[in-house]
Amino acid sequence: MGLILVLTLTVAGCWEGRELNARAFVTAVAFDVPTEEGADPMEFLLSVQIPIPAKMGEDGEQGGGDAPFVVYGTTAKMVSVGIRQLQxxxxxxxxxxxxxxxxxxxxxxxxxxxxRLLDHFKRDFRVQRMTRIAIIDGEAREILNTQPPISQTPSAYIENLLSPQSGVAINYISDFGRFLVEQSDDGIDPVLPRLQPGKEATLTGGAAVIKNGKFRGWLSNFETRGLNIILNQGTGTKYEVECPLHPGESIVVGVDAFRSRYRWLEDNGQTIFLIQVRGKFETIEFSDGHGPLAAFQKDLEQRVSAVVRRELEQTVRRAQELGADVLGVGRYLQSYKPKRWQQVKDRWEQEFVALPIAVEVEMEWAMTIRRFGG
Amino acid sequence: MKRSFRRPRPVAELRKEKERKERTPEQEGQEQGPVLVPDLAANIAYLEARIGSSNDVVFREFVIPLSTPVRAVLVFVDGLVNGNAINEYILLALTTFEGTDAAWARDRRNLAENIKDHVLTINEVSIQTQWTPVITAILSGESALLLEGEDRALICNTRGWERRGIEEPTTESAVRGPRVGFNEVLRSNTAQVRRWIRDPDLRVKGIKLGVRTQTDVALVYLESIANPDLVTEVEARLRKIDIDSVVESAYLQEYIEDRPYSLFPTVQVTERVDRVVAALLEGKVAVLVDNTPFALIMPITFWQLYYSAEDYYHRWPLSILIRMIRFLAFFFSLYLPAIFIALAVHNPELIPFNLAIKIAGTREGTPFPVFLETLFMEIAIEILREASVRLPAPFGQTIGIVGGFILGDTAVRAGLISPIMTIIVALTAISSFTAPSFGVAITMRILRFPLMLIGQIGGLYGLSLATILLLINMAGIRSFGVPFLSPVVPLNLSDLKDFLFVAPRWTMIKRPLLNEPLDVRREGSKANHWWEALFNPPSRRRKGGGQEE
Amino acid sequence: MSGNERFLSSRQITLLILGFAIGGGILTLPSLAAEVLGASGWLLVLALGLLYMGSAWIAARLAAKFPEETIIEYSPRLLGKGFGLLFNLVFIVHLFLVIPVNIRILQELVNISLLPGAPVWFVSGSYLLVLAYGATRPVDQIAQVNELLIEIALLIGLFVALTAFQHFEPLHLRPLLSRDQINLDKIEQLIGMTFSFGSIPVVNMVVPYIRQPWQVTKATLKASLVITMVYSFFTATTIGVFGYKETIELSWVALELAKSVNAQAVILERLDLVLIVSWISALFTTGLIACYLVGAALGRLFRVRKEAAFIWGLAPVAYYLSTKLKNYFVWSQASFYVAVLSLVITFLGYPLLYLLSLVKGKHRV
Incomplete structure (x- = not known):
C-alpha cells in the first residue's frame, strides 16, 4: 500500500495528465478586430469562453445572477501566442x-x-472536425458574453442555432471538417453560416462566402435557403404563394423532399449548366375561406415551382456576383467532364461568372391533406 | 488428435515415476503393514494402543452363543455409527440367532466367513486381515468385529452420523431451479447425482486422499460421454496428490489445477447439484469430496465462470438478456474505476462536455486527486464487504446502513469525496456481485487495483496494453487441455451458441465440443445442423420423443 | 511433448496473416495512394492487392510443398548454401525491421492523442516489453491472442468507416484515372504503400504447426483477399469523405476519419480515441507476429530451441532503432526500406524458390 502511495505521489500528474479541475474547458473561441488603436492589421482579438464548473454544477440555488462562464481576451498575431498570453x-x-x-x-x-486563423486548430489533435464555425456579422465577442434565454451556456445555445435541429432552412449547416474538405477541393468555394449578435438574442440565418480562405460576401437568408436546396441539404421549409383562384389572397405551403441534380448540356458550342430540382409540398394555411381544392391542383403546383425557381435563380445570380463557386459547379465538372475541366480550371472564376446557369424546378403536391374546407 | 495437457513435467519427476513403476511389483509383496493375529486380547491391545485412548471409541465385548461360545469384540466410534444398526443387526443377530448347532457353526476355521454368510443381517460386510484398512474403517464410521482365535476382522457398514439436511445453496441462489445443494456427506451427494441421472453409464470412482484424514473423494463422470483421456488425466492428477490432510475441496483444487499460480481458477467450484449434473451431461468430470458441499467441476473455460445454472432454466430470450447484463457487469467490475481515472486525468475530451463539466463542478474543492479518491473508496468498499461477510446475519444490515450512509452520504456532504465517485464505486461493487462464481469475482477484485494504477499512469494506452497482457496470459491457460478462452478463441461456432447468448434449447443439438465428448450429439434431436432445428421448433414436430412409462 | 504439434486451424492462419498485415500501414495508406493516383487511389490499392495475391499463392504453394519445414530450412537446400544463407539473412532482417517501425508508429499515435508528452521510455518501453513477452509464448497462444485482437480492431475499424459514410461524397471518387491526378513518378510513395501488404512470410514460417497443411493455400489466398478488400474499401471511404487533396494533406487519415464522425448516441463524445485504443491492438498483432517470426527464424537458422533468448536479446536493439526513427519523415523513410526488402523477397525470392522447388522436385522423381 505504501508503495502504491509513493508511486502515485511521485508519478502523479504524470506526463501531461491533469485533474479535471486543473483544466479550463474552452467551449468557444472568437476572433475579432482588435480594440486598441494602431494595432497591426494582421493582429486580432482572441477571446475564449470558459464555463465555471462550480456554477454549472448547481441548479441555480446559490448561483445568483452571475453568468456561469467567463470570457478572456487578448490581442495577438498568432493563435498559439494568444493562447500563451491568456494562459x-x-x-x-x-x-x-x-x-x-x-x-x-x-x-x-x-x-x-x-x-489562417484556424491553422493552429487544424493541427491540434484534440479539436474535433465536428466543431462548428460561424462568421459573425458584428462583434463575435459579444455573442460569447450573451446570457442565453433558455440554455445554460451560450455555447450550447449557439451550437443549437447552427445545427440542423434548429429547424429553419435559412441557416447553412457546416462544420470544421466540411470547411477543410471544401477548402481543399477544386471547383467549390466553402460557405459558412452567419450569426448576427443582437441586444436580446443572437440571430441565425444567412451565410458567408469564403473565397481563397478569406471572407468574400454575404448570402441573405433566402439565398442561403436556395443554396441549401441546390446542395441537397434542404430541410423542410415554407413558401407563400398567391391563391390561383383569388388574386391577392395567399396560401402557405410546406415544402420538403428536395432532390437537385446538375447537368452539363453542350449544344453546338453553346453550353448551359442546368440545375434540376424536384420537390414535394403540402398546403398549410389559407388566407381566404376555402381549403385545398382539386380544381387548382395543377395551377398551384406551377405557382409553387415558380416561387422556388425565382429564389434559386437569385441564389445563382448572387454566387456569380460574388465570383465564388459555392454551388460546386467546378467540382461537378472535374468529376464528370474532366476534359472540359482541364480547359477551364485555370481561369475558373471568370468562367463561372460568365457561365449560363439555368434552373428547372418541378414541385409536386404530394404530401398529406388533413382538412378540406375552410 | 490426442489431447495435449500442457503441464510442465520436469525430467526428474519423469525419472522418479519410471523408477516407481519398476519398483511396484516387488514392493507390493514387502509393503505388508501390520496384520491381525489370531489372539483376541492381543488384537484389542493393539487397537487400544492405536486408537483406544480416545473415549469415543467403544469396545463392546460379548459372546456368540455357538456350540462352543466364542468371545467377540465389536469396535466402533461413537457418534459416527448408527446405533440402531449395531443393536439390531449386529448385536441382536449375533447373540440370538438360530442354528447354533448347524454344520457351519462347528467349522471354526472359516468362522469369519460363516458368520458373515449366515448370521450378520447387515447390508455391507467385508473381511480384512490388515490393520490399516481396519482402523480406517473404524474411523470412518464402520464397525469392526473381532473374534477370538481369528486373525481376520469383519467390517460392517454401520455408518450413520449427524448430518445437515439438504438445503438451498447459499452461495449460488437462483430464482428458478431446484432448491437443493450438496451437503457435507459424500454418500448423500453422490446419491443426489444418481437420482438425477438414471444412466447406467454414470461412474462414481472412489479415492482416499490425505494421509491423515483419509478423506473419501469421488470422481464422477458419464462413461459414455466424458472423454476417457480427460478422466484418466483427472484421476492421475488426483492420485498424484501427496497431502497430509484434505479439509475442504480447495485443498485438492490447488493440487490439480493447471496453473496454480494464475489468478484465474481453472476448476469450477459449486454446491449446486443441478450444476454438477449439467456438467456431467456435457462430458465434464466432477470431483466430490467428503465433508464439504463444494464440488469441483473440470474442465472449464473463462466464460463458463460467468454462466449461472439458472441461465438454462429461463426461456431463452430472458437468458440472453441476463447473460449480456452479466458480461457487462463483468466489464464494469474490472474496468470502470480504471477507465474513469484514465479519462478524468488524461483524456477528458472523451467525456461528453456536459458530464465533464458536471464532474468538474462536483469535484471542485475536494481534497484528494481522482486516483486517491477512487482508491480510498474502493478500499472502504472492500472493508465493508469483508465486514458484512464476517458479521452474524442480523448485523449485516447495520453494516449496510453505517457503511452506505456514513461513508457515502456524509463524506459527500462534508466535501471529502465527489458524488460521482460514490456512483462509480457503488456501480463497480454491485457489478462484481453479479458474478455467479465466487472465485472469479475475487480475481476481478484483485485485478481492479493494479488496473486503477495503470489508468493513472498510462491512461487509456496503459489500459489497453494491460488488457492485451491479460489476454496473452489468459490465452496461455488450459484447463485440462481446454483453451481457457474458447469457444471465442480458438473459434468454435458450434459452441458459440451457448456463449454471450443462449440459443433455444432444441438448437443446441451437440454437446460442447471443447470437452471432446465421446457422444457428441445430444439424444432426441433429429436435426443434423442447428439451423435445421431453428426452423423446426419442437411444437411443429409431429412425433414426440418422450417415452411411455 | 514434441515441438511440432499441429494445433493451428486454417482460420487461425488466415487471421495471422491479417494480423501481421493490418497495423500501422493502413493509417497512412490512403494518403500515399491519393498522392500517386489521386481520386482513383483505391484502384491502385486494389491492383496492388491483386498483385500480392499472386505472390501469396506462390508463397503458399511453396509452403505446402514443405509442410514439415520453414523457409529457413529449405531455402539453403534450394538455393545452395551461400545464397540460402544470404536469403535467410535478408528475410530475417526485413522481418526484424518491421518491429522498430511498428514501435515508432505506436509511440507517435499515443503521443498524438492518448498521452501527449509521455516519454519514449515509458510508451515504447512498456509496449516492447509486452511485445517480447507475448512473442516468447508458444505459437498457438500467439495465434489465439492475434485472433481476438485483430477481430476486435477490424470490427471497430469497420464501424468507424461505416459511420463516416454520413460524409461520403461520391463526387470525390470521380473521375476515374484522370490524367492530371496520376503521378506514377512518385516511386517512394508507391513502394511505401507495399509496406502494408508484406504479410506473406507468416505462412512460410508457421506451416509446420498447421493442422491441415494442404489447406494453407486456401487460407493464404483468403487472407490476401480480405486484406485487399479491407484496404480498398478503406481507401475508397477515406477519399470519398475527404476528397483526394485533403487526404494527401493529412498524416493519420484514419484518425481524421474517426474525428469527423458524429456519434452522439455513443456515451463517449468522440470516436477517434476509441479507434486508437482498438488500433493499438492491431498494431500489437503486427509487432507480436514480427517478433515471433524473428525469434522462430533465428531459432531455426541456428538450430537452437531457445527462441526466447533471441527475442529478449534483440529487444534492446529494436528499442534503440525505434528511438532513431525520430519523426514521421524518418520512419516513413525506414518503412520504405523495409518495403523494398519485402518487395525483393516477395517478387524475386518466392518465385525463384518456387521454380527451383519445381525443378528439383522433378529431379528427385
Whole structure:
C-alpha cells in the first residue's frame, strides 16, 4: 500500500495528465478586430469562453445572477501566442478538447482569412472536425458574453442555432471538417453560416462566402435557403404563394423532399449548366375561406415551382456576383467532364461568372391533406 | 488428435515415476503393514494402543452363543455409527440367532466367513486381515468385529452420523431451479447425482486422499460421454496428490489445477447439484469430496465462470438478456474505476462536455486527486464487504446502513469525496456481485487495483496494453487441455451458441465440443445442423420423443 | 511433448496473416495512394492487392510443398548454401525491421492523442516489453491472442468507416484515372504503400504447426483477399469523405476519419480515441507476429530451441532503432526500406524458390 502511495505521489500528474479541475474547458473561441488603436492589421482579438464548473454544477440555488462562464481576451498575431498570453492570467490549463465553436468576425475573416486563423486548430489533435464555425456579422465577442434565454451556456445555445435541429432552412449547416474538405477541393468555394449578435438574442440565418480562405460576401437568408436546396441539404421549409383562384389572397405551403441534380448540356458550342430540382409540398394555411381544392391542383403546383425557381435563380445570380463557386459547379465538372475541366480550371472564376446557369424546378403536391374546407 | 495437457513435467519427476513403476511389483509383496493375529486380547491391545485412548471409541465385548461360545469384540466410534444398526443387526443377530448347532457353526476355521454368510443381517460386510484398512474403517464410521482365535476382522457398514439436511445453496441462489445443494456427506451427494441421472453409464470412482484424514473423494463422470483421456488425466492428477490432510475441496483444487499460480481458477467450484449434473451431461468430470458441499467441476473455460445454472432454466430470450447484463457487469467490475481515472486525468475530451463539466463542478474543492479518491473508496468498499461477510446475519444490515450512509452520504456532504465517485464505486461493487462464481469475482477484485494504477499512469494506452497482457496470459491457460478462452478463441461456432447468448434449447443439438465428448450429439434431436432445428421448433414436430412409462 | 504439434486451424492462419498485415500501414495508406493516383487511389490499392495475391499463392504453394519445414530450412537446400544463407539473412532482417517501425508508429499515435508528452521510455518501453513477452509464448497462444485482437480492431475499424459514410461524397471518387491526378513518378510513395501488404512470410514460417497443411493455400489466398478488400474499401471511404487533396494533406487519415464522425448516441463524445485504443491492438498483432517470426527464424537458422533468448536479446536493439526513427519523415523513410526488402523477397525470392522447388522436385522423381 505504501508503495502504491509513493508511486502515485511521485508519478502523479504524470506526463501531461491533469485533474479535471486543473483544466479550463474552452467551449468557444472568437476572433475579432482588435480594440486598441494602431494595432497591426494582421493582429486580432482572441477571446475564449470558459464555463465555471462550480456554477454549472448547481441548479441555480446559490448561483445568483452571475453568468456561469467567463470570457478572456487578448490581442495577438498568432493563435498559439494568444493562447500563451491568456494562459498567463489563468491558474488552469486551457483545454480545447471540448471546443464546440469558432466564431469569426467578418472583418477579420476578410483581412486575415479564416484559413489562417484556424491553422493552429487544424493541427491540434484534440479539436474535433465536428466543431462548428460561424462568421459573425458584428462583434463575435459579444455573442460569447450573451446570457442565453433558455440554455445554460451560450455555447450550447449557439451550437443549437447552427445545427440542423434548429429547424429553419435559412441557416447553412457546416462544420470544421466540411470547411477543410471544401477548402481543399477544386471547383467549390466553402460557405459558412452567419450569426448576427443582437441586444436580446443572437440571430441565425444567412451565410458567408469564403473565397481563397478569406471572407468574400454575404448570402441573405433566402439565398442561403436556395443554396441549401441546390446542395441537397434542404430541410423542410415554407413558401407563400398567391391563391390561383383569388388574386391577392395567399396560401402557405410546406415544402420538403428536395432532390437537385446538375447537368452539363453542350449544344453546338453553346453550353448551359442546368440545375434540376424536384420537390414535394403540402398546403398549410389559407388566407381566404376555402381549403385545398382539386380544381387548382395543377395551377398551384406551377405557382409553387415558380416561387422556388425565382429564389434559386437569385441564389445563382448572387454566387456569380460574388465570383465564388459555392454551388460546386467546378467540382461537378472535374468529376464528370474532366476534359472540359482541364480547359477551364485555370481561369475558373471568370468562367463561372460568365457561365449560363439555368434552373428547372418541378414541385409536386404530394404530401398529406388533413382538412378540406375552410 | 490426442489431447495435449500442457503441464510442465520436469525430467526428474519423469525419472522418479519410471523408477516407481519398476519398483511396484516387488514392493507390493514387502509393503505388508501390520496384520491381525489370531489372539483376541492381543488384537484389542493393539487397537487400544492405536486408537483406544480416545473415549469415543467403544469396545463392546460379548459372546456368540455357538456350540462352543466364542468371545467377540465389536469396535466402533461413537457418534459416527448408527446405533440402531449395531443393536439390531449386529448385536441382536449375533447373540440370538438360530442354528447354533448347524454344520457351519462347528467349522471354526472359516468362522469369519460363516458368520458373515449366515448370521450378520447387515447390508455391507467385508473381511480384512490388515490393520490399516481396519482402523480406517473404524474411523470412518464402520464397525469392526473381532473374534477370538481369528486373525481376520469383519467390517460392517454401520455408518450413520449427524448430518445437515439438504438445503438451498447459499452461495449460488437462483430464482428458478431446484432448491437443493450438496451437503457435507459424500454418500448423500453422490446419491443426489444418481437420482438425477438414471444412466447406467454414470461412474462414481472412489479415492482416499490425505494421509491423515483419509478423506473419501469421488470422481464422477458419464462413461459414455466424458472423454476417457480427460478422466484418466483427472484421476492421475488426483492420485498424484501427496497431502497430509484434505479439509475442504480447495485443498485438492490447488493440487490439480493447471496453473496454480494464475489468478484465474481453472476448476469450477459449486454446491449446486443441478450444476454438477449439467456438467456431467456435457462430458465434464466432477470431483466430490467428503465433508464439504463444494464440488469441483473440470474442465472449464473463462466464460463458463460467468454462466449461472439458472441461465438454462429461463426461456431463452430472458437468458440472453441476463447473460449480456452479466458480461457487462463483468466489464464494469474490472474496468470502470480504471477507465474513469484514465479519462478524468488524461483524456477528458472523451467525456461528453456536459458530464465533464458536471464532474468538474462536483469535484471542485475536494481534497484528494481522482486516483486517491477512487482508491480510498474502493478500499472502504472492500472493508465493508469483508465486514458484512464476517458479521452474524442480523448485523449485516447495520453494516449496510453505517457503511452506505456514513461513508457515502456524509463524506459527500462534508466535501471529502465527489458524488460521482460514490456512483462509480457503488456501480463497480454491485457489478462484481453479479458474478455467479465466487472465485472469479475475487480475481476481478484483485485485478481492479493494479488496473486503477495503470489508468493513472498510462491512461487509456496503459489500459489497453494491460488488457492485451491479460489476454496473452489468459490465452496461455488450459484447463485440462481446454483453451481457457474458447469457444471465442480458438473459434468454435458450434459452441458459440451457448456463449454471450443462449440459443433455444432444441438448437443446441451437440454437446460442447471443447470437452471432446465421446457422444457428441445430444439424444432426441433429429436435426443434423442447428439451423435445421431453428426452423423446426419442437411444437411443429409431429412425433414426440418422450417415452411411455 | 514434441515441438511440432499441429494445433493451428486454417482460420487461425488466415487471421495471422491479417494480423501481421493490418497495423500501422493502413493509417497512412490512403494518403500515399491519393498522392500517386489521386481520386482513383483505391484502384491502385486494389491492383496492388491483386498483385500480392499472386505472390501469396506462390508463397503458399511453396509452403505446402514443405509442410514439415520453414523457409529457413529449405531455402539453403534450394538455393545452395551461400545464397540460402544470404536469403535467410535478408528475410530475417526485413522481418526484424518491421518491429522498430511498428514501435515508432505506436509511440507517435499515443503521443498524438492518448498521452501527449509521455516519454519514449515509458510508451515504447512498456509496449516492447509486452511485445517480447507475448512473442516468447508458444505459437498457438500467439495465434489465439492475434485472433481476438485483430477481430476486435477490424470490427471497430469497420464501424468507424461505416459511420463516416454520413460524409461520403461520391463526387470525390470521380473521375476515374484522370490524367492530371496520376503521378506514377512518385516511386517512394508507391513502394511505401507495399509496406502494408508484406504479410506473406507468416505462412512460410508457421506451416509446420498447421493442422491441415494442404489447406494453407486456401487460407493464404483468403487472407490476401480480405486484406485487399479491407484496404480498398478503406481507401475508397477515406477519399470519398475527404476528397483526394485533403487526404494527401493529412498524416493519420484514419484518425481524421474517426474525428469527423458524429456519434452522439455513443456515451463517449468522440470516436477517434476509441479507434486508437482498438488500433493499438492491431498494431500489437503486427509487432507480436514480427517478433515471433524473428525469434522462430533465428531459432531455426541456428538450430537452437531457445527462441526466447533471441527475442529478449534483440529487444534492446529494436528499442534503440525505434528511438532513431525520430519523426514521421524518418520512419516513413525506414518503412520504405523495409518495403523494398519485402518487395525483393516477395517478387524475386518466392518465385525463384518456387521454380527451383519445381525443378528439383522433378529431379528427385
Amino acid at each position: 498567463r492570467q489563468l491558474d488552469r490549463e486551457l483545454f480545447f478538447g471540448h471546443t464546440h465553436m469558432f466564431l469569426i468576425n467578418s472583418e477579420v475573416a476578410a483581412t486575415i482569412g479564416v484559413d
